[in-house]
Amino acid sequence: MRKYYEFVVEGLIFxxxxxSIIFVLLIFIFLLKEGLMVFRDVGLxxxxxxxxxxxxxxxxxxxxxxxxxxxxxxxxxxxIISVPLGIACAIFIGEIxxxxxxxxxxxxxxxxxxxxxxxxxxxxxxxxxxxxxxxFGLPTGLTAIAGSIMLAFMAMPTIVSIMEDALNAVxxxxxxxxxxxxxxxxxxxxxxxxxxxxxxxxAAVMLGIGRVIGETMAVMMITGNAAVIPHTFxxxxxxxxxxxxxxxxxxxxxxEHYFALFAIGIVLFAITFLVNLLADLSLHRKPVRA
Numbered sequence: 001m002r003k004y005y006e007f008v009v010e011g012l013i014f015x016x017x018x019x020s021i022i023f024v025l026l027i028f029i030f031l032l033k034e035g036l037m038v039f040r041d042v043g044l045x046x047x048x049x050x051x052x053x054x055x056x057x058x059x060x061x062x063x064x065x066x067x068x069x070x071x072x073x074x075x076x077x078x079x080i081i082s083v084p085l086g087i088a089c090a091i092f093i094g095e096i097x098x099x100x101x102x103x104x105x106x107x108x109x110x111x112x113x114x115x116x117x118x119x120x121x122x123x124x125x126x127x128x129x130x131x132x133x134x135x136f137g138l139p140t141g142l143t144a145i146a147g148s149i150m151l152a153f154m155a156m157p158t159i160v161s162i163m164e165d166a167l168n169a170v171x172x173x174x175x176x177x178x179x180x181x182x183x184x185x186x187x188x189x190x191x192x193x194x195x196x197x198x199x200x201x202x203a204a205v206m207l208g209i210g211r212v213i214g215e216t217m218a219v220m221m222i223t224g225n226a227a228v229i230p231h232t233f234x235x236x237x238x239x240x241x242x243x244x245x246x247x248x249x250x251x252x253x254x255x256e257h258y259f260a261l262f263a264i265g266i267v268l269f270a271i272t273f274l275v276n277l278l279a280d281l282s283l284h285r286k287p288v289r290a
Contacts (some may be wrong), residue, residue, distance in 0.1 A: 035262035037259040038260045048063075049065050050063015055256070055260060060256050062260045067264065068267070070238045074147045075209060076148075077152070078149075080148075081148060082159055083208070090163035090164045090167060094163075095167060095193065109161060117154065118221075120150060121221035124222045142223060144236075151212045151215055155211045156208075159204045159208040163200065165200065166199070166204065170193050170196045175188055175193065216242060224236020225246065227243070244261050244265060
C-alpha cells in the first residue's frame with residue numbers, strides 16, 4: 001500500500017511539472033500568434049528601436065524604445081536601492097539577530113510580499129510622490145525615481161528571503177573553522193559566508209529583478225506614464241507592463257495597436273524568461289570555496 005501511495009504521489013508531481021511546462025508553452029504560442037501579426041506592417045527594427053509610441057495617430061507610430069528604456073530606468077534604480085539593503089537585511093537576519101528576533105523579522109519581511117501591488121501603488125501615490133517632488137524640487141513627483149523606490153520596496157521580500165536561505169545553507173563548520181583560526185565575526189561573514197553563498201545571492205538578485213520587471217499597477221500609478229525617452233531618474237517614464245495594462249482595454253481587436261501590445265508581451269516574456277534562466281543557472285552553480 002505504501003508503494004502504491006508513493007507511486008501516485010510521484011505521478012501527480014510529474015504531471016504537475018509537465019502541466020506547468022505545457023501552460024508556459026501555450027502562453028508563449030498565444031503571444032506569438034497575436035504579437036507577430038504587427039510585423040506585417042511594422043519592421044522589427046522600427047518596432048524595437050522606434051522613438052515614438054503614438055498608436056492611435058495616422059499612421060500609427062509603434063516604436064517601443066521609450067517603453068523599453070522606461071522599464072530599464074525603473075529596474076536599474078530599483079536594483080541599485082534594493083540589492084544593498086537586501087544583502088544587509090539578510091546578513092542581519094541570518095547572521096547577527098538572536099533567534100527570537102530572527103523569526104519575527106523573517107516573518108515580517110515575508111509578510112510584505114502579501115501586500116497587493118495596487119495598495120502599495122496607492123500608498124506611494126499619496127506619500128512617496130509628494131516627498132520626491134519636494135525633496136528634489138521637481139515639477140512633479142511622478143518620476144522614475146519614485147517608481148524605483150517603490151519597486152525596490154516590493155522586491156525586498158524576494159531578495160531578503162532567498163538570500164537568507166542561501167546564507168543558512170552555508171555549513172556551520174565554515175563559520176566555526178574561520179573563528180577558530182582567529183577571524184572576527186565580520187571577517188567570517190565577509191570572507192567565508194558571503195562567497196560560499198554567492199550563487200544563492202546572485203539568484204536572489206535576479207529573481208528580484210524579475211519581480212521588478214513584471215510589476216504593473218504600482219509603476220502605472222506613480223511613474224507619470226509619459227511615453228518619452230528618459231534621460232534621468234527625475235523624468236516621468238512609462239514601462240512596458242503599464243502600457244499593456246493601460247491600453248489593452250481601449251484597443252480595437254485585430255488592429256495594429258492590438259497586435260503591438262501583444263508584441264510588447266513577447267518582449268516582456270523573453271526578458272523575464274532570460275532573467276529567470278540566469279537565476280536558475282546561478283542557483284545550480286557550485287558554491288565558491290573560500
